[in-house]
Structure formats: structure tokens, C-alpha cells
Amino acid sequence: MSDPITPAGMAALKARYDHLFATERPQMVEVVSWAAGNGDRSENGDYLYGRKRLREIDRELGHLSRRMKDLQVVDPSRQPDKTRIFFGATIKVVDEDDREQTLTLVGRDEADAGAGRIAWNSPVAIALKGARIGETRTARLPAGERYLEVREINYPG
Structure with a gap:
């Protein structure tokens, strides 16, 4: 693909x-x-x-x-299930230290971590795929595990 x-x-x-x-x-x-x-x-x-x-x-x-x-x-505004995290979603997550982050899952050619755009195949994005508001997911990163709670899910349009 x-x-x-x-x-x-x-x-x-x-x-x-x-x-x-x-x-x-x-x-x-x-x-x-x-x-x-x-x-x-x-x-x-x-x-x-x-x-x-x-x-x-x-x-x-x-x-x-x-x-x-x-x-x-892939046009994220055409996502049929906007209650879950998929490609193109802009989300707010909170980690175990109560730090809030806004992230958008994008293609690797447009990823820019400093601007909050993470590649759809990054460890954080993989952990969050399919999650709903209120769910906590574990991202396995080189620095160790990170727990992220989903607070918001938005799609353009």
C-alpha cells in the first residue's frame, strides 16, 4: 500500500x-x-x-x-467514524505528568514533531490509533513507556 x-x-x-x-x-x-x-x-x-x-x-x-x-x-474530513483516532485526526492527549499535547496524525512526508504533526506510523500514533475520548493508551518509546489519555478528537471540515 x-x-x-x-x-x-x-x-x-x-x-x-x-x-x-x-x-x-x-x-x-x-x-x-x-x-x-x-x-x-x-x-x-x-x-x-x-x-x-x-x-x-x-x-x-x-x-x-x-x-x-x-x-x-487521504482526506481526513471524509473519515466516517469521527469518534475514534485515525489518520488526519487532531487530538489532545494528557500524559501521566498532566502535560497536555495537541497532535495531528499525518503522513511521514509532512510530519513535524515541533509543530505537533506526527507521522501516522510513529510509536505514539500507533498506540493511539482507534482510541476514543477517555481511553488511555501506552506508547512504547525508546525512552520508555508513556501513558496517554485521549481528551479530544477533531477532524477538519
Whole structure:
């Protein structure tokens, strides 16, 4: 099965691809062409940097293209059972030390733990999948077990 991604996550990947392809790459091609016309390429910093950056852009374009083909857009607002935690849910949990956290279960390409977006296949997300409000689940983390009580479950839309 392909990896899930939210519609917003896919839009962000596509925007990055479009920016690289339509803006950054043509600018770098122009710099390399200009620098190549300046004579000796072996000591031409603009030429050498431009070629290196062009390879980086092409590598990222290839990666983004492959990822977008492998991803399946899953719209969390269409989740039929909004009383349980599934992909795309935004939840509030409280741990055993009474620390509250708001988390959103997203695809791994859009995960950002610092912003509260965790990958759907992370240990915390796996422990919470299918839980309802009021349930306590145990997440097995490298630092040890963590008990999380579900306080809220929300889906977009």
C-alpha cells in the first residue's frame, strides 16, 4: 500500500516541486550558461557552484516526483467514524505528568514533531490509533513507556 498524505501535505510537495522546476532550476541554468561563457571553468566559482546546485535541484526534483507517485491522498474530513483516532485526526492527549499535547496524525512526508504533526506510523500514533475520548493508551518509546489519555478528537471540515 502507498503512504497516505493529507491534501494539504500533497499541495505543499507539489508547490515545492513547481517552485524548483519553474523558478530555481531555470535561474541556475542561466547562471551556469553565463558563467560558462566567462572562460576557464576550472577556477570559475559561479560555474562550479551552479553545476553543483543544479545537480542538487535535479536530485530533489527526482525525489519529489517519485514520492508524489507513491503517495495516496487521504482526506481526513471524509473519515466516517469521527469518534475514534485515525489518520488526519487532531487530538489532545494528557500524559501521566498532566502535560497536555495537541497532535495531528499525518503522513511521514509532512510530519513535524515541533509543530505537533506526527507521522501516522510513529510509536505514539500507533498506540493511539482507534482510541476514543477517555481511553488511555501506552506508547512504547525508546525512552520508555508513556501513558496517554485521549481528551479530544477533531477532524477538519
